[in-house]
């Protein structure tokens with residue numbers, strides 16, 4: 651081959667390389683634009699009123715990216731830590747595995763939570779927060795006592811029987827319908843909040859500990875089970891202290907996409923149905 655041909659071949663290859671790189675860059679840019687747009691749409695639809703719930707779920711599903719889809723397709727809803735307990739999904743004691751784990755000296759939990767909780771507690775301590783457990787596993791009969799106690803407390807506070815029952819129904823789960831029966835839920839505050847004699851009230855989110863839990867619990871496999879703005883879906887008022895174990899991957903997905911466990915389960919079922 652002559653020198654001239656070699657030089658023009660080299661030039662041609664250089665030009666082709668530049669073109670390829672440009673294409674790759676513009677593709678990258680396009681992908682970014684799309685995902686940002688999707689995020690924005692998601693946020694808007696998530697902020698819509700609860701009356702538009704069913705519409706929101708559909709539009710969220712349509713926006714599910716292929717990465718999301720792959721993740722959702724492999725979620726195993728038969729895993730115990732994804733069990734759904736709410737108004738329409740009562741928990742029966744037959745479903746209860748041995749609640750053999752103990753955290754904070756004497757609080758009974760499902761064994762899977764012990765290490766994640768311990769790690770979370772240490773991470774919080776490193777940030778100057780002393781996490782304290784208020785409640786974990788509760789039997790159905792114990793929940794009956796809690797429920798009755800709440801009603802009589804409300805009556806003592808001046809409410810009529812009906813008002814007291816309605817108020818209790820808003821804040822306390824009906825026996826059999828509390829996540830605490832599963833051993834996967836923790837009511838969690840910090841030492842300062844306990845010292846101040848504050849109860850389990852939404853204002854806890856205004857404290858450093860409340861914010862820390864909100865921001866970090868997913869890293870350890872926990873979700874804020876009753877988030878703000880999702881009351882129409884969970885039927886439970888915002889509870890910044892009530893965390894539920896679902897495993898790290900699921901917790902990150904649920905929190906990152908601002909979902910409730912109800913919405914997550916529905917989404918997984920839909921995606922897996924489409925696949926089959």
Ligand SMILES: [Zn+2]
Nearest residue numbers: 835836837892
């Ligand atoms: Zn709770």
